[in-house]
Amino acid sequence: MKTALITGATAGIGQATARLLAANGWRVIGTGRRQERLDALAQELGADRFLGLAFDVTDEAVRNAAIDGLPEDWRAIDLLVNNAGLAKGLAPAQEADLDDWQVMVDTNITALLGLTRKLLPGLIERKGAMINIGSVAGSYVYPGGNVYAGSKAFVNHFTLAIRADLHGTGVRVTSIEPGMVETEFTTVRTGSQERSDEFYSGAHPMTGEDIAETIRWVSELPPHLNINRLELMPVTQDFAGFRVARD
Template sequence: MNKTAVITGATSGFGLATAREFAAAGWNLVLTGRRQQRLDEIGKELADKTQVATLVMDVCDSVAVLKAFDELAAPFDKIDLLINNAGLALGTQGAQECDLADWHTMIDTNIKGLTTVTHALLPRLIESGEGSSIINIGSIAGSWPYPGGNVYCGTKAFVEQFSLALRCDLAGTGVRVSCLAPGLSESEFTLVRTGGDQQAYDNLYNGAHAIQPDDIASTLLWLANQPSHLNINTLEIMPVRQSWSPFAIKRDI
């Protein structure tokens, strides 16, 4: 195939499943993450299927991101696909009870980090031209707010609007832009959000038949493999057992 995909946040959850899916399909991979040991393990696991480059980076560190991508050598210097997967949610409290540092971390990762990686790789994607793609991982939280979502919902609304605006700017370059917005998904993401609370994790997913990382990975491969004249603008996915809640009404009783 000789196509190369960059996947951020590739050490767990959606990112790890997507790395495995794309490796099996013959894509060369540039995988990023903050954990050296996990990246080394993933690189070793996938080395017999494809060519893999691993970059230890925190997407919040703009200088490190730009330096790492600037130093990519062949065959990884030609980029055909960017999957902006790195992101997180922290806390489930109402806004009046949240830790300001958690808010800033979500903004730095989900907005600043995503835009930094995108800006760094845009020249290479434009050079690749027709059929190249950017796929940003949003969330249904960007469209459907819920108690305790506050800043996380805001960051994912940004991802969706940034994706649409980026598509406007890239018209005529051949670069496609999509936003994939999953609903309830079972992964390490929730353990991070709850500070490692396994009971909260189990309660959330018990009997829900939630989206699995492999479901998202196969969807991402489908998006990337669409004919070059087609662009999937936004794609929202929910488990069958998840739907919208009634409007919350607080009554004087």
């Protein structure tokens, strides 16, 4: 039985992925800040299929201690899903809160790097796989996206670069880059449930389950195949046109 570690498993894409992989025969280590949700997942999926680790992914010391403290039979990790991420604020750069920018960098970039480096030796030993959740925002910027878009561009390109570093190891590395997905993430990003409902009304966005199914497909491909990057959007979403400011 293979083991996956999924960050941000208490909601949205991470939670849906934990459920789907467990249903397809994986053992899942799920991380997140909300212990009660991890406990609920363990009860739902079974203690033999799900192990929750409650910590803030940006806390390096606690994160490393949690990984080092895994029970012996959960330490052989075959798949790392770097899913935890956030967007804070939608303000233009000249009005943005610098603290919001730092939180996004700490979560979307620094924490991802730390966990990746921690688990790479084991992934190489087991010829495992890593899936990083990027975003179409890393390729197609939008007003107010500034640091969020920049952090996801980093994730998208870091994935390709680390794939080059791992040449010959047998480790598969994939960047999955979703567009509009309706999850709790969107409520936080837009500031309220009311704003989220208004934003997605009639848009038929993707769901966390849609992205989870994509992660499952990528993770279960034959070991000689690698999906480098995969961009997904709902049919209703398209690329923004250029804007021109006029006198």
